Amino acid sequence: MSFHETRFPAGLSFGSTGGPERRVEIVTLANGFEERNAPWAQSRRSFDAGIGLRSLDDLEDIVAFFEARGGQLNGFRWKDWTDYKSCKPSGTPARTDQAIGTGDGSRTAFQLVKRYASGGAEYLREIRKPVAGSVLVGVDGAAAAGVSVDATTGIVTFATAPAADVAVTAGFEFDVPVRFSSDRIDTSLAAFQAGEVPSIPVIEVRV
Template structure:
């Protein structure tokens, strides 16, 4: 599958329904206890792109985008309006939002990540589709300049430093990001009469592993 570095129209994804999905295997034992396990180390997100459609022009834009991706064949970027920043939705992205790693004196490339924490538990998500121009990087509390001290591959989420961070130097970052997805259907069914009556089509979208 090829991946197209193009974002689904953000005005159409606004108002869509969706979020993270987990796969948990639950086995009920004869003594009433349970054993729970998961084959997934990361969650997978699903959305419905049809909910955000508000006009016939929106439907036309959706069909254009769907045809250009050839249905399920090609992946694309999706803005999850509920989770698209390294910081809270009401805050401004800052260079200290996320702890990335510590330098070892030789490595120059580091992967962007986002941590989700609640109580003593946390989950780290790899960020592979940062938004160009939004990535801010800090080193030992000092903000660096993109294009001078570091560069970002927006197709992989890898930050490359011009010179390797020194041993134990703390690397932080802030950014906006998209979710890599594909359509989860090869068919879109639209009735103009039904749409005008308030019945929107279902257009499932699912996150892809990269």
């Protein structure tokens, strides 16, 4: 799959609807009990960008973005305004926000992750599209030196491997890798002027 490292206009994604989806297969047995199975190990997010449109100029910008991506052909970055930081949406990312690994004296590469925890259970989400320049890396709570971050994969690389048993942490902002989930955008000047906005669905992709 081809991916364009271009973000959908953030001002137009603001106000969009959407969020994570979990696929669960449920079978109800004769005795009333259920068997539940999750074929997806990871959640998948989807959004509708049409809600963010406020003018005909916005609509033209979306059509240009759609055409430049080749419709569904190429993926792109999306800012999920409800979940785009390593911390709470109202907070400021700090280098101690998320544990991304433990040093062993030889490992130099660590994948950025975000942890979602509740009631003793947790889900680790790999962050593949951090915002360039936003990543802060810590080793045992202190600022790490000699670190590079690949903003296209979310991999943090150390020039010198962190010592054994030290915590490697990070704070960051990130985008969601998505693509358009429709082959067309239906537009109508009359409908738009009447307050009706088109549906412009996008869906998360694995990269």
